[in-house]
Amino acid sequence: MTLEVHTARVSYGGPDRLDVTRKSGTQEGLCFAPSWALLRQAHPKLGGKMSWAEYEKRYTAEMRASYRANLPVWQALLGRQRVVLVCYCSDPDRCHRTVLARILGHCGALVRGEIPGVEPGPVKVYVDGLIAWGDRYKGAQAEQARRVGCRNGHRWCHMFTDEADCAELHRMARKIGLRREWFQGDHYDLTPGRRARAVELGAVELCREDAVAVWRRQREGARSLPRPAGPPREG
Ligand SMILES: [Zn+2]
Numbered sequence: 001m002t003l004e005v006h007t008a009r010v011s012y013g014g015p016d017r018l019d020v021t022r023k024s025g026t027q028e029g030l031c032f033a034p035s036w037a038l039l040r041q042a043h044p045k046l047g048g049k050m051s052w053a054e055y056e057k058r059y060t061a062e063m064r065a066s067y068r069a070n071l072p073v074w075q076a077l078l079g080r081q082r083v084v085l086v087c088y089c090s091d092p093d094r095c096h097r098t099v100l101a102r103i104l105g106h107c108g109a110l111v112r113g114e115i116p117g118v119e120p121g122p123v124k125v126y127v128d129g130l131i132a133w134g135d136r137y138k139g140a141q142a143e144q145a146r147r148v149g150c151r152n153g154h155r156w157c158h159m160f161t162d163e164a165d166c167a168e169l170h171r172m173a174r175k176i177g178l179r180r181e182w183f184q185g186d187h188y189d190l191t192p193g194r195r196a197r198a199v200e201l202g203a204v205e206l207c208r209e210d211a212v213a214v215w216r217r218q219r220e221g222a223r224s225l226p227r228p229a230g231p232p233r234e235g
Pocket residue numbers: 087088089094095096097
């Protein structure tokens with residue numbers, strides 16, 4: 001039996017799916033995921049800069065090490081009939097899933113290529129609970145933030161996403177009347193009124209613990225997501 005290897009975007013929901021991302025991979029999938037150390041150096045959204053050729057080389061080296069460290073997992077995968085390697089990247093030609101498929105090809109698998117037409121799944125935008133921060137504003141927009149905060153008992157929440165791509169977060173911000181310059185690099189701060197509007201438009205409400213869990217999970221890979229505490233810096 002020869003393994004047939006396909007690749008697809010992460011929202012592929014069909015049979016034989018294997019999530020090979022560091023962010024959400026299963027225990028099996030993590031054996032084939034690039035390390036956080038490599039992602040931090042390579043991923044533009046994580047502040048990394050690396051050529052595709054260099055990334056491919058480094059990832060291949062990691063997979064060589066993984067093969068030695070996780071031989072039974074590799075053998076089990078190669079013993080399957082079919083697998084669909086999935087990752088978040090929209091361009092399969094610039095994604096480790098394609099490199100991994102090629103590596104598996106060197107191990108004897110048949111490389112079948114990308115399953116086209118898998119649309120990205122809905123991106124989640126989250127808000128946490130309102131907290132009265134008190135009158136402690138910092139930064140360039142502190143005065144404006146203070147004026148707005150005074151009207152609401154200085155109660156604010158964070159609006160954020162767990163996607164590396166913030167496009168959907170900015171779209172939601174625009175819909176509820178926030179300016180792009182109020183983006184805090186990883187989140188927006190919301191007044192009670194804007195929070196209610198965001199929830200109306202589909203933002204998911206998270207309790208403190210769940211929000212912290214999202215941040216903790218993300219902090220492993222990126223420092224680009226909201227810190228669990230901190231007063232608002234804008235209006
Ligand atoms: Zn990828």
